[in-house]
Amino acid sequence: MADRKHVYAFAGGTADGGKDQKLLLGGKGANLAEMSRLGIPVPPGFTITTEVCTFFQQHQGAYPEGLESEVEEQLGRLERQMGRRFGDPGDPLLVSVRSGAPYSMPGMMDTILNLGLNDEILEQAVAAGGDARFLRDCYRRLLTMYGDVVLGAPHERFERELTAARERQGVATDYELSAASLGQVVDSFRQVLAEHGTPFPQDPREQLWGAVAAVFGSWDNRRAREYRRLHGLRDDLGTAVNVQVMVYGNRGDDCATGVAFTRNPATGEKRLYGEYLVNAQGEDVVAGLRTPRDIEPPAGGRGLGDDFPQAHRQLLEVAETLEQHYREMQDVEFTIEHGRLFMLQTRAGKRTGPAAVRIAVDMADEGLIGHEEALQRVEPMHLVQMLAPGFDPDEKRRAVEGGRLLGKGLPAGPGAAAGRVALTAERAAEMAREGPVLLVREETSPEDIVGMHASQGIVTARGGMTSHAAVVARGLGKPCVVGADALHIDHRQGVVRVGELRLREGDEMSLDGTTGEVIAGRLAPHQSQVMRQLLHGEEAGDSRPTQVFREILEWADRVRRLRVRANADTPEDARVARAFGAEGIGLCRTEHMFFAEDRISWVRQMILASSAQERQRALDHLLPVQQADFEGIFAAMAGLPVTVRLLDPPLHEFLPREPKAIAQLAEQMGVPSERVAEKVAALHETNPMLGHRGCRLGLTAPEIYLMQVEAIARAACARKLAGDDVRPEIMHPLVGTEEEISTLRKMTVDTLERVERETGVEVPILVGTMIEVPRACFVAHRIAEHADFFSFGTNDLTQMAYGYSRDDVGRFLPQYLEQGILPFDPFASIDPDGVGELVEMATRRGREARANLKIGICGEHGGDADSVAFFERVGLDYVSCSPYRVAVARLAAARCLLGQTEAVAV
Secondary structure, three states: OOOOOOEEEEEOOEEOOOHHHHHHHHHHHHHHHHHHHOOOOOOOEEEEOHHHHHHHHHOOOOOOOOHHHHHHHHHHHHHHHHOOEOOOOOOEOOEEEEEEOOOOOOOOOOEEEEEOOOHHHHHHHHHOOOOHHHHHHHHHHHHHHHHHHOOOOOHHHHHHHHHHHHHHHOOOOHHHOOHHHHHHHHHHHHHHHHHHOOOOOOOHHHHHHHHHHHHHHHOOOHHHHHHHHHHOOOOOOOOEEEEEEOOOOOOOOOOEEEEEEOOOOOOOOOOOEEEEEEOOOHHHHHHOOOOOEEOOOOOOOOOHHHHOHHHHHHHHHHHHHHHHHHOOOEEEEEEEEOOEEEEEEEEEOOOOHHHHHHHHHHHHHHOOOOHHHHHHHOOHHHHHHHOOOEEOHHHHHHHHHOOOEEEEOEEEEOOEEEEEEEOOHHHHHHHHHHOOEEEEEOOOOHHHHHHHHHOOEEEEOOOOOOOHHHHHHHHHOOOEEEOOOOOEEEOOOOEEEEOOEEEEOOOEEEEEOOOOEEEEOOOOEEOOHHHHHHHHOOOOOOOHHHHHHHHHHHHHHHHOOOEEEEEOOOHHHHHHHHHOOOOOEEEEEOHHHHOOOOOHHHHHHHHHOOOHHHHHHHHHHHHHHHHHHHHHHHHHOOOOEEEEEOOOOOHHHHOOOOHHHHHHHHHHHOOOHHHHHHHHHHOOOOOHHHOOOOHHHHHHOHHHHHHHHHHHHHHHHHHHHOOOOOEEEEEEOOOOOHHHHHHHHHHHHHHHHHHHHHHOOOOOOEEEEEEOOHHHHHOHHHHHHHOOEEEEOHHHHHHHHHOOOOOOHHHOHHHHHHHOOOOOOOOOOOOOOOHHHHHHHHHHHHHHHOOOOEEEEOOHHHHOHHHHHHHHHHOOOEEEEOHHHHHHHHHHHHHOOOOOOOOOOO
16 A cells, blocks of 8 residues: 555645545545535645555554655645644644544544643643633643543543532533633543553654544444444445644634534424534534534524624525535534634534435425435435324323423434333343333433434433434434433432432333423323324324425335335225325235134134034124125225235134133033133144144135135125225235145135126136245246236245244344344345345246236335345335335335435434
8 A cells, every 4th residue: 555645635725535535535534625625614634544444454553654754744734834833832733633434423433632732832832821721621622532532541530520620610511610620620630541551642743643543443443333233334444534723612702613404404494403602612512511502593592693693604605505515415513713614524414304305305396406316315214204103292281281291302303202211321222122211311422322222212411402312313213302401310329310200210201302302101102293194184283294205205106116015904004005105905914804803702613613514604604794804995995906815824823822711712602611622722733833824724624715715705796886996816825835726726716706606796806825935936837827926925934944933033133133143134124145035036937937927025024125125126016015114115116226325314
C-alpha cells in the first residue's frame, strides 16, 4: 500500500473526494468532502481511509508505509490555513478525531474532541488572559474522552467526579460549573488517570496517533460488532478517521451546537426538525445531560431563529441545498461559534417507518425522485411499523385518571409497547426470553444495543429527540419515550421512583411512543390509525399516513410480477386480506375450523367412533357446518382463487387430555370414560409430526377427506348460484409419492363430479398438492402429472430438511446464531442453499412434466422480504402469507425486481 493515497483533504470549497467514495472515505468523510465542494461552511480537515483501518486490523496495529508523512503534510496544510500550529503553547490548533464507517452506525464507534491541549498549553493560555472556563471545559472533555476511549479508564469514574463537582457548587448541570470548579474537575480527572496507571500524554502528536488507533480499534469493539450483526453489515468494511479543525459551541452564550433533520424523522413532515444547546459541545446534545431547545418550536416557544437569527437563516438554506443535492432527507450536525454557522456532518437521516414512507412518496410527488427510487427507499419493515399498534384511548384515559401516569417525555418512536421493566441492557436481553420487556434507563449508550434490540420499547429519563436512545430506537422500529425526567432510576436498589411510587425491575409498564406517555401497569395495544382506516374506513385523524401507505403499494403493484395471496381460515381473515390487497387465499387451513365450539365434540366423536356408522353420523353433522365455513370464505373472496388445504394435523391434537374433559366427552358419546381414555392413549404417537397425518390420514380414513371435498364443492355451487365468481382449489398436504397423489386425486375428482351431477352446477376446481416432504421435491415430475398446482409448505419442508423440530429449536437456535453456526433463523427466512435448492429443483422438475403447472408458497417465508426475493428468482407464481404481511410481500415483490440498492437509514 506504499504507493496508495491514504489521506484525503477537504476545506473551503475544495476536496480530494466526494459523496460517491463512501467505501473509501466512510460516510462522514465522503459527505464532509461533498459539503466542502458545495461551498457549505465546513471546518477544514482530512480523512484517513478505510483501507488503512483494514491494514491496521490485519497487521496487529501497524500502519502502511508513508501514512505518517501524509498526515504530517495535512497537519501542515491545516496550520497554514488557520494561522495556528498544532501543539503551539501560545496559540494552539486543536482538532477533533471522529470515526466514519461506510454505512451509518450511530454511536457505535468513538470520537475525541479538543485534541491538542495539554497541561502546559492550558496553563499558558489561562495565564495569558484566555477564557479560563472555556479552556478548562475543553480540557476536561478531552481528558474524559481520551481517558475512556484510548487509555481505557472507567467512564463512570469521570462521571463520579463531575457529579461531586456539581454537588459542591450546588448546581444541576455541567453547563453551570464555574471556572474554578472546572479547574478542580481537571485536577481530579488527572488523578483518575494516574490511579488507572495511564497518565494523559502531553505530546499532541502522541495524542493524535493514540486517537487514530483507538478509532480504528473501535471498529472491532463489542457494540460495533453487535450493531453490524443486527443490521446485516459486513465486518470487512472498516472505518475511516476524520481529523478536523475544532470549532466551539461552548465558547459563550453566542455559541451553540445542535442536530437537525431536514424533515421530521418521526412523521416525515417537511419541516426543519431538531434541537440545539447554547454554550455546549456536540456530545452534550446526544448525551441527554441537558434538555435542548427545539430549532423550530411550537407557537410561542423560543427557537434557534430567536437566539441566532442569521445562523438560523443560513441553516435553512443549507438544509434545502443538501436535500436538493442528495435528493434525500438529511441528518446534520452543526456548531455556531460567535454567531457563525459551521456544518460538521450530513448523512441520510434515521427515520421511523411512517416517516420513511411519507418522505419517499412526498419526494416523488415533489419531483426529487421517481416512483421506482421511492420504492427502493421504502423497506418492507417500514410498512410493518405503520401498522404497529397503539393503546385504546379510553383504557389509557382511565389509567391516567387513576393515577397511573408515571410521566411524560418526548415521543421519540411511534407505537405502543408494554412489558416488564428491565433496568440494564443485560437484564433486558435475559428477561426477554420469558416475555416482553421495556428497557428503562437514565440514558442509553452504544453499549446497550443488544438490550435495546431485545426490548419491545425503550424509556429514558434524560435526553432529547436526537439522543442516542431516540436515534437507535427509530432505526430499530421500536416505540420510544425519552426525557421522561419524572422517572428516577436507582440501579443499586433496582427500582424506578416517581414521587412516592416505586416500580421494581420485573413490574409491568406501558409506553406510548406517539404521545410520550409512560404508564404503570400493562395496557393492551390496539390497531394503528392506518390499520383502522384500511380495515374499517375510519376517517378520524390525519389521513396522510394512510394515503402514502396506499400510494407506495400502488406503485409496487405496477412493478411486481409475483402475485400475493394470504393465509386465511375465516371470512373475517379473508376480508382483512382483501383490505391489504391480497389476490386470493393461498392457504385455508381446515383444521382451525374443527376446533370451534359448535363442532369440536362431533370431531372427537368422529375420531373415537367404534364403527363406520358412528363415524358417518358425526361426519353428517360436520358436513353442513364445513360447507357454511367455505361459503363465507368464497363470498368474501369472490373473483379470487381460494386454496383449501384438507385436514393436516394428526388426530390426537383434537382429543382432550384432562380427565374432566375426557369424562365430559364420554358422557356426550354415551360410553364409559375408560373407553375414551384408552382410545386417546391408543392414538398417541412417538413423533406425531412425522406420523399419521396429512394425506396419510386421508388415505387410511378417506371418509374425512371426502366429507371436506363435498363441503367445498357444495359451497362453491351455492355461491355460484348466488352470483359469485368462485375459484376454489383443493390441496392435499404432505404428499411424498406419486401413488399418494394419484389415489387422492381420483377420490377427489369422483366426489366433485358426483356433486356436480346432484346439483347441476358446474364449478371448475383445481386439485393440487402441498410440497413439504423432501422426497416430493425429488419426484416432483411424477407428482406433477397428477396435480394442477404445487404450493410449497416451507415450514415443514425446512423442519424436515434440517431435522429441526420447530417446537424445540429455541433451545439451541439462539446459540447457533450467536456463534455464527447459522447466519439466520431458517424458519424466518428461506435457506437458499438447502431448502431453497429443494424448492428450485421441485419447481424445475414439476414444470418439465407439466408446463402450465401453477406454483406458489404458503409457509411463513411468504411474508419475509428476503424469501420473497428468492421466490421471484426461482420463478414461482405467487406467495401466500399472513393477511397482515400482505403489504410487506407486495412491496418486497416489487423491490426485488428493481435491483439491489443501499438500504435507507432507519
